[in-house]
Amino acid sequence: MQSTSSSAAKNLYVLAWIFGLLFYLLEYAVRSAPSVMIPELSESFGTTSIGVSSIIGMYYLTYSITSLIAGIALDKVGAKYPLSIGTIVVGLGCVLFSISNVYGGYSGRLLQGAGSALAFPACVYLASRAFSPRKLATAIGATQCLGMLGGSAGQFLIGPAIKNGFSLPFIWVGLGILIVSIGIIILYITPKETELSTTTPKRTGLLSPYKIVFTNPQSYLCGVISGLLFAPTTIFAMTWGVAFFQKDRMMDFQSATLASAFVAMGWDVGCPFMGWIADKIGRRKPILIGGAVVMILSFVQLLYAQDLCPAYISTFILGVASGSAMIPYSIIKESNPDKVKGSATGAINFLTFGVTSLLGPLFSSIYGNTLMTTADKEIHFQSAGLFWAVCIGFSILLALFLKETGTKKEG
Numbered sequence: 384m385q386s387t388s389s390s391a392a393k394n395l396y397v398l399a400w401i402f403g404l405l406f407y408l409l410e411y412a413v414r415s416a417p418s419v420m421i422p423e424l425s426e427s428f429g430t431t432s433i434g435v436s437s438i439i440g441m442y443y444l445t446y447s448i449t450s451l452i453a454g455i456a457l458d459k460v461g462a463k464y465p466l467s468i469g470t471i472v473v474g475l476g477c478v479l480f481s482i483s484n485v486y487g488g489y490s491g492r493l494l495q496g497a498g499s500a501l502a503f504p505a506c507v508y509l510a511s512r513a514f515s516p517r518k519l520a521t522a523i524g525a526t527q528c529l530g531m532l533g534g535s536a537g538q539f540l541i542g543p544a545i546k547n548g549f550s551l552p553f554i555w556v557g558l559g560i561l562i563v564s565i566g567i568i569i570l571y572i573t574p575k576e577t578e579l580s581t582t583t584p585k586r587t588g589l590l591s592p593y594k595i596v597f598t599n600p601q602s603y604l605c606g607v608i609s610g611l612l613f614a615p616t617t618i619f620a621m622t623w624g625v626a627f628f629q630k631d632r633m634m635d636f637q638s639a640t641l642a643s644a645f646v647a648m649g650w651d652v653g654c655p656f657m658g659w660i661a662d663k664i665g666r667r668k669p670i671l672i673g674g675a676v677v678m679i680l681s682f683v684q685l686l687y688a689q690d691l692c693p694a695y696i697s698t699f700i701l702g703v704a705s706g707s708a709m710i711p712y713s714i715i716k717e718s719n720p721d722k723v724k725g726s727a728t729g730a731i732n733f734l735t736f737g738v739t740s741l742l743g744p745l746f747s748s749i750y751g752n753t754l755m756t757t758a759d760k761e762i763h764f765q766s767a768g769l770f771w772a773v774c775i776g777f778s779i780l781l782a783l784f785l786k787e788t789g790t791k792k793e794g
Contacts, residue, residue, distance in 0.1 A: 392574045396513035399573040403506040410499040411533030415621040419542035427483045438488040440743040442496035447736035449500035454729025463573040466505040470566025472498030477559030481552040527654045534647035542640040592726035601718040605711035606734020611778035612708035614742045615771040620646035631764035642694040649702020657706040665791035674707025675779045686768040717788035
């Protein structure tokens with residue numbers, strides 16, 4: 384009888400994980416969608432493209448901070464309530480973001496980032512309850528893939544919707560209602576922790592796990608490296624990509640959207656592929672550094688040898704290689720004790736998106752601010768791309784100081 388009850392609970396966790404995936408997909412669409420509506424948002428908020436970029440960047444500020452809270456919440460109460468609350472916060476953020484003033488934009492984007500920070504760690508948590516250890520890596524890989532698929536959808540689908548006359552309030556309120564509806568389902572179907580676990584964990588201080596993680600220098604290296612590799616996709620491709628391809632490379636809207644969206648599609652391939660290779664050879668660092676090198680080469684080709692292949696092929700390769708940004712997520716877990724693995728995920732999310740929230744405004748002030756006024760558009764595009772190539776190069780330098788955590792460790 385107990386076995387039957389446990390099996391039923393696991394089935395509910397699988398179902399909850401599936402709906403969690405839908406939330407993760409939609410929050411990624413929420414994350415990337417503003418990149419294809421910067422002119423419309425500028426008009427709606429009554430501000431410049433730089434002002435819009437500042438508003439969009441608020442997402443990463445609260446995402447970074449809330450990642451720490453997410454880790455604690457999941458460790459203490461499970462995924463049922465934190466994930467449901469996350470959907471409500473994101474949904475409310477979408478509704479506020481539809482309001483035609485700057486204050487609605489800022490508050491909406493802050494809430495979107497805060498609620499979204501719960502999506503990925505909660506899905507990983509649910510997967511750990513739903514699947515055996517042998518299948519867990521596959522489930523986590525599927526989770527990340529679906530998220531990036533949402534990133535592509537946020538550009539591929541919403542861009543044409545805007546061009547076909549759908550209003551911003553219709554899009555954002557619609558997304559908000561859909562996300563909250565998913566949250567209600569998650570709240571209803573997700574088992575309470577007592578339904579699966581009969582043991583009571585030892586009570587510890589709320590911040591005790593983070594004390595362990597943040598006193599380990601390897602944790603900081605993992606977070607900064609991941610942030611430097613992740614920022615080119617989130618800031619350049621998902622925020623500024625469409626505008627840069629349109630203004631500097633003189634692409635039409637559809638071609639610019641295609642080139643930007645293919646970064647996320649490449650990520651869909653790269654995340655599981657890079658992880659699979661790292662597991663196969665039993666080493667983390669060679670795949671991490673190799674992926675970063677390919678990212679630099681793809682940028683160089685896109686900047687200086689654009690006639691070799693269409694831009695969307697270059698950005699797809701960039702996206703595949705940027706899957707190496709997830710390798711530090713494995714390293715930080717393997718560099719810290721088993722009892723703090725959940726908090727290690729929260730910590731690296733905090734550090735990764737902390738780096739992103741710093742690089743975003745810097746890039747916008749240097750290159751976004753001159754996008755409309757620059758005289759030499761090709762030099763401007765090349766300089767902007769080199770900004771990210773330098774960031775990636777710095778990540779390679781830092782990776783040299785990482786300790787190998789794969790099964791075939793360095794001697």
